[in-house]
Amino acid sequence: MNVIELEKVEKDYPLGATTVHAVRGVDLAIKEGDFISIVGPSGSGKTTLLNIIGCIDHATGGAVRIHGEDVTTYSDKKLTDLRLHTIGFIFQTFNLIPVLTTLENVEFPLLLMKKANLSKKEIRDRAVKLLEEVGLNDQMNQRPFELSGGQRQRVAIARALVTKPAIVLADEPTANLDSDTGEKILTLMKELNVIEKTTFIFSTHDPDILKYANGVVKIKDGLRVS
Amino acid sequence: MLIFKIAWRNILRHKGKSFIIGGILFLGAFLMVLGNATSNGMNRGIEENMVKSFTGHILLISDKEEDKKFLFPMLPKPMKIIQDYDRIQTILKQQDYIKDFLPMTRGGLAILGEAQMSFLMTYGCNFDDFQRVFGSPYEAVEGDLLKNGDKGILINSNGRKKQHVFQGFWLVPEGRDVVEANLSDEAKKEYPDLAIRRELNVGAFGESNASDDTVPVRAIVKFKSLNGLMEDISIIDIETYRKLFGYFTAEDIAEEVPVAQQKLLAAGEDDLFGSGDIFATGATTSVAELEKTIKTKTVIKRVINYDDAAFNYISLVLNPGESIDGAMAKIENLIEAEGLQLQAVSWRTASGQIADLSDVASGIINVFVFLLFIVAIIIIANTLSMTAMERTEEFGMMRAVGARKGFIAKMFLSETFFLSFIFGGIGLFAGVIVTWIIRPIGIGAGGIDFIELVFGGETFRPMLGFAGLVNGIINLLFVTIFAVIYPLLVARKITPLDAINRQ
Ligand SMILES: Nc1ncnc2c1ncn2[C@@H]1O[C@H](COP(=O)(O)OP(=O)(O)OP(=O)(O)O)[C@@H](O)[C@H]1O
Ligand SMILES: [Mg+2]
Numbered sequence: 001m002n003v004i005e006l007e008k009v010e011k012d013y014p015l016g017a018t019t020v021h022a023v024r025g026v027d028l029a030i031k032e033g034d035f036i037s038i039v040g041p042s043g044s045g046k047t048t049l050l051n052i053i054g055c056i057d058h059a060t061g062g063a064v065r066i067h068g069e070d071v072t073t074y075s076d077k078k079l080t081d082l083r084l085h086t087i088g089f090i091f092q093t094f095n096l097i098p099v100l101t102t103l104e105n106v107e108f109p110l111l112l113m114k115k116a117n118l119s120k121k122e123i124r125d126r127a128v129k130l131l132e133e134v135g136l137n138d139q140m141n142q143r144p145f146e147l148s149g150g151q152r153q154r155v156a157i158a159r160a161l162v163t164k165p166a167i168v169l170a171d172e173p174t175a176n177l178d179s180d181t182g183e184k185i186l187t188l189m190k191e192l193n194v195i196e197k198t199t200f201i202f203s204t205h206d207p208d209i210l211k212y213a214n215g216v217v218k219i220k221d222g223l224r225v226s
Numbered sequence: 227m228l229i230f231k232i233a234w235r236n237i238l239r240h241k242g243k244s245f246i247i248g249g250i251l252f253l254g255a256f257l258m259v260l261g262n263a264t265s266n267g268m269n270r271g272i273e274e275n276m277v278k279s280f281t282g283h284i285l286l287i288s289d290k291e292e293d294k295k296f297l298f299p300m301l302p303k304p305m306k307i308i309q310d311y312d313r314i315q316t317i318l319k320q321q322d323y324i325k326d327f328l329p330m331t332r333g334g335l336a337i338l339g340e341a342q343m344s345f346l347m348t349y350g351c352n353f354d355d356f357q358r359v360f361g362s363p364y365e366a367v368e369g370d371l372l373k374n375g376d377k378g379i380l381i382n383s384n385g386r387k388k389q390h391v392f393q394g395f396w397l398v399p400e401g402r403d404v405v406e407a408n409l410s411d412e413a414k415k416e417y418p419d420l421a422i423r424r425e426l427n428v429g430a431f432g433e434s435n436a437s438d439d440t441v442p443v444r445a446i447v448k449f450k451s452l453n454g455l456m457e458d459i460s461i462i463d464i465e466t467y468r469k470l471f472g473y474f475t476a477e478d479i480a481e482e483v484p485v486a487q488q489k490l491l492a493a494g495e496d497d498l499f500g501s502g503d504i505f506a507t508g509a510t511t512s513v514a515e516l517e518k519t520i521k522t523k524t525v526i527k528r529v530i531n532y533d534d535a536a537f538n539y540i541s542l543v544l545n546p547g548e549s550i551d552g553a554m555a556k557i558e559n560l561i562e563a564e565g566l567q568l569q570a571v572s573w574r575t576a577s578g579q580i581a582d583l584s585d586v587a588s589g590i591i592n593v594f595v596f597l598l599f600i601v602a603i604i605i606i607a608n609t610l611s612m613t614a615m616e617r618t619e620e621f622g623m624m625r626a627v628g629a630r631k632g633f634i635a636k637m638f639l640s641e642t643f644f645l646s647f648i649f650g651g652i653g654l655f656a657g658v659i660v661t662w663i664i665r666p667i668g669i670g671a672g673g674i675d676f677i678e679l680v681f682g683g684e685t686f687r688p689m690l691g692f693a694g695l696v697n698g699i700i701n702l703l704f705v706t707i708f709a710v711i712y713p714l715l716v717a718r719k720i721t722p723l724d725a726i727n728r729q
């Protein structure tokens with residue numbers, strides 16, 4: 001079964017008197033356990049597409065199905081819960097809650113889950129383990145402003161993975177990282193992909209990390225070209 | 227817990243904004259408590275001073291009396307006479323909530339001078355009884371205070387100055403000389419050629435059978451508080467009052483003892499009391515006949531009971547702790563049950579504009595507090611809206627990783643209510659402390675009548691009861707709730723996309 005299905009998805013942005021057609025009828029089918037990379041030039045619509053899949057943005061046309069359900073008619077509450085339980089999102093630039101420490105930021109989505117049945121200790125353990133894996137053992141109790149851009153990105157990655165979501169969306173996850181850390185992160189993602197059958201979709205400019213992908217979606221001017 | 231933690235850290239993080247909002251909440255709560263304590267203190271002051279020194283808590287008047295604001299009227303209409311005082315007295319004495327009571331008369335006097343006519347309110351009473359009921363609300367500046375049976379009038383020290391301006395003469399008590407130190411500025415200019423009077427030629431105001439008479443001035447008095455307010459008030463012995471106003475006097479009754487006359491008196495009384503204000507009109511033949519009969523009788527026994535004969539109103543002083551409203555209800559039931567021809571009026575109603583004036587003062591304070599509210603709400607709402615918009619990224623991020631609108635709302639509310647509890651709470655507390663400090667010290671009116679009026683007495687003592695404090699807390703809650711509504715809507719509406727678009 002396809003985890004994600006896009007059918008003739010369009011996204012128009014009104015811009016003054018004109019309209020920007022950021023996405024122009026994209027079809028896409030992604031199976032459980034896929035590790036897909038979205039590539040394309042700047043402004044081609046990668047972020048827009050990921051936002052639509054991630055239930056952060058609404059498509060202005062077409063259908064978006066997650067686990068077979070059309071989410072375009074979902075209420076705000078249902079979309080929010082979907083983001084909490086099913087999707088992990090790593091954003092291109094914006095990321096952490098300023099008043100929470102590294103550890104607390106990673107714990108945050110788990111604390112929002114009322115029905116998770118996780119004890120405080122389990123939550124903590126899970127967050128700590130992930131932070132160790134992204135190499136932030138020493139930054140657990142620092143606040144975001146005390147971290148570098150790359151460190152912040154790694155916290156965001158740990159937070160996206162902590163809920164063990166079925167789908168992880170990453171918008172240029174390695175853009176702010178040095179190649180070593182980038183590699184490490186991708187290895188971690190690949191591991192999760194293999195072990196937990198987590199579906200990954202990430203956009204990138206970096207041809208180096210394309211090798212991890214088992215599928216590449218190329219877009220240009222809001223259209224899928226392959 | 228998570229929400230509280232985040233809320234608390236956010237308060238600390240946005241110290242500047244927290245401080246602005248907190249500062250306003252502090253100031254608002256502080257001023258609100260002070261305002262409350264002030265208006266409460268003023269009301270309490272005027273109540274204490276008026277009730278304790280002159281009006282009593284509740285006043286009983288004839289049920290036929292139309293004007294309930296009878297005590298300090300602009301134009302004194304003759305009052306109806308209270309029927310059957312003897313019986314009323316017996317009944318009132320049995321009421322455990324009534325501490326004491328005093329029957330009195332009230333009327334207007336025209337001072338008949340050479341130049342022009344001026345005006346004075348006069349209240350007739352038995353002096354000893356007045357002292358018993360009200361303590362000594364006034365002191366003699368010149369002359370001596372009177373006792374039961376003494377005849378004459380007591381003039382207010384401010385009233386004397388006023389009459390000097392109107393009439394051109396300076397009043398001094400019988401058998402006394404001018405006290406230079408007490409002269410008004412105007413009078414000083416005329417001294418030593420100042421015209422002196424020791425008695426007043428007065429006419430009872432508005433009574434067709436009233437007579438002119440000369441009344442000796444026995445003392446110049448000064449009320450211990452609110453003297454300025456009482457300037458037109460003069461106290462007169464009850465018998466002189468009755469004579470002036472053509473009432474049936476106690477002496478008249480005392481002269482009439484023989485059993486043979488009882489019948490006539492009784493018949494006359496029936497007639498008199500039946501028509502209500504017949505004493506005031508006095509034109510009825512029965513009165514004339516009666517008086518003639520009485521006057522021609524030989525005196526057999528002359529025991530004067532001043533509680534006999536006519537009164538206009540009865541001042542009731544309640545026992546400590548009795549509420550006026552509660553006592554009013556009891557009195558009204560009593561009047562009903564006993565079939566008394568009376569109606570009960572609270573001191574506030576009876577005092578008319580004087581009590582209204584204190585309402586104006588507290589009204590102004592209330593308006594001020596209300597404006598303070600509005601301003602506080604506007605500033606806080608503004609600052610909070612700005613905060614909400616500035617925190618688009620933070621809120622949008624939380625929403626993106628799965629926080630519902632309700633979570634954002636709760637967090638935002640928690641922050642605002644934390645600030646409200648802390649700063650507002652400190653403000654309330656500070657208000658209580660300041661009230662608490664000022665109350666025993668008091669703020670003097672400096673002898674200025676107007677300020678004394680506003681203060682409700684010589685010294686202003688703010689007062690904050692439990693109700694005032696609860697009121698303050700409720701008001702603070704209202705301000706917080708009203709101020710947070712709009713910013714809350716702003717915060718709830720923020721989406722992850724808004725946050726992304728920000729960048
Ligand atoms: N909020 C918006 N309002 C108007 N136009 C927008 C908005 N967001 C994106 N666009 C436009 O939509 C198009 C696609 O943008 P998008 O951010 O998806 O590109 P991208 O492929 O992610 O680019 P990059 O590699 O630079 O991140 C661009 O032309 C962009 O200008
Ligand atoms: Mg992009």
